[in-house]
Amino acid sequence: MSELLSVQHLTKSFQTSSQQPVCILNDISFSLQAGESMAVCGESGSGKSTLLFVLGGLLPLDKGHIFFQQQPIVYNHLVASSEIGYVFQHYQLIEELNVEENIYLPSRIQQKTVDRHFFNKIVDLLKIASLLQRQTTHLSGGECQRIAIARTLLTQPKLILADEPTGSLDEATGMRVMDLFFYVCQTLGTSFILVTHNAVFAEKTNKVFYLKRGKMSDEKD
Amino acid sequence: MQSWVVALAFKYLFPKGRWGTFFTWVSIVGVSAGVALLTVVLSIMNGFDKNIAEKLVQVNGSVKVLSNQPIRDYKGWLKMIQETSHVDAVTPFIHGVALVQKGNHVAFPKCLGVDPASAHHVFPLDKFSTQKDCVQLKKDAWVSPQIARDLNLAVGETFDLYSPLSLESIKNDEIILPQEVCVENIFQTGWGEVDRDTVIFPLEYLQEAYGLEGCIHGFSLKVDKEHIEEVCKALNAQLPTKLRSYAWYELNEDFLYVLKMEKSMCFFVLLFVIAIAAFSMSSGLTFSVVRKQREISLLRSWGASRKAIVQLFCLQSVILSFLGVCMGLGVAGILLYYRNEIVHVLTGWFIPKNALWNFYNVEKLPMAFSGTDVGATVVLTFVITFFAGLLPAFKAAKIPVMKGLRRE
Ligand SMILES: Nc1ncnc2c1ncn2[C@@H]1O[C@H](COP(=O)(O)OP(=O)(O)OP(=O)(O)O)[C@@H](O)[C@H]1O
């Protein structure tokens, strides 16, 4: 297994209006092998989302290094964007496009040619084949999130950063969506880092980290 | 520009399964109203301007040779002018004022003396004539309709002509009796100023009345539109300094300037309609940018560049203005095609029939299509709407990638 992501001494603080800068991520180091999955848990406000954004190059870091496939990740230099995919709590489908067009859009933006077989495979795995020609306005939350996952997977990212993908779904639906997500990532061999409050989901990943007061540990304490 | 930008811009304006959004149509209709209004108004103004130009040429000739004093021995000059290339016809003329009287009706018209032998080559007298059988000036007077009305004159009747010369002779205790003049024809040029108070006489008639035997005041020339400038130049090179040639548009410079000014003002004012349409389009797009912040962040997170986002929103304004321009030109075409019917219906409601036509002296609403005007309208519409679209586009591009992705 080759190393996919390597995080060394990552430090990130936010300048709040008057006071001292608040250190959200303090000297964090970890690494992720290709095909490996990881869960990040922690209280609200502990910096889980911030960590994902820094990893994806959407936020600048203060100190430390992030290497993705041996290449440093530079803030706002969205070269990594075609190799790293996101799944957010807000699935944010584009209502003017139908389901199929929504799924294709990120791949089109990244100018990736999509194999129709691969498309069908993902659509089948996520059980959205019957929705393809529908408009997105009247879909259920679970359907929307499955479509959002499909559009991310279609770009064939090496790593998916998922920030509470079930955050706006009820428990049963969330469970079904996550089961599919785990299954598809396993089938395709895609690595992912999952931010979640749900211990059940966290347990299904290869390793679980807890973020607390800027530090990461594998102990829940 | 990447293909997804084009596809998404169209989808934003015309989502699947819908005939475009409300915003789309408001924008298109706004722009098209502006374009249609500008095109229609300018075309009709051009039509009137063209009519006026035609009339000015008809009643003055396209070129006039004038002097500040009576021209003696004009036959030589006449020959010279005739032989200048591109001069189709020349006629000498004399002009002045006189007192005319019939019974107890008196008028003080402008008098124009022209050479009966050549006048009809320069002035379309046959078109001016109201008598079918009388198409050339012979030996008596042609009076304008207003004078005929004022003096209660009909063709074949007579009136008295008191020239300035007869007033002069009163000073010397001589009495020169007024000349009795027969009305040969009543003419109508369609040019209000002339139709109001003009009497046309044979040249010699007026020469005698003014005591200007053998003299004239100038020449009227008929010249092709394309050669007017050339002819003026050639004539001015050969004529002595006391004789100068002037093109019709030089003689009516001030009047034509006012017309041009009027048109420019109209253009400028109507351009505001387009500016307002562009403004509403801009605010509509800004609203859509604000509504789609999260979506724009998402596009950026997938690797869409700032440039692509700018293009996405600029393209929407370009599409809207393109459709607006097309629709506006179409509507303008229809309105112009049925302009007479439309005006007849409208005037039927508001104005007694024919008042308008009599006032403007036209049977039909004139119209002249000017490529330059339409081109200017289209180009300016595109420029204005493009700049209006830049505002929301840059606003969209400034949205940080993070903005929409944070959980709220
Ligand atoms: N741009 C910013 N400026 C200042 N403070 C910020 C900024 N972004 C985040 N923070 C702060 O950083 C802390 C961590 O935020 P983050 O969104 O990463 O938390 P989280 O662990 O994802 O929480 P949740 O589980 O509620 O999503 C919070 O206290 C937040 O207020």
Ligand SMILES: [Mg+2]
């Ligand atoms: Mg979060």
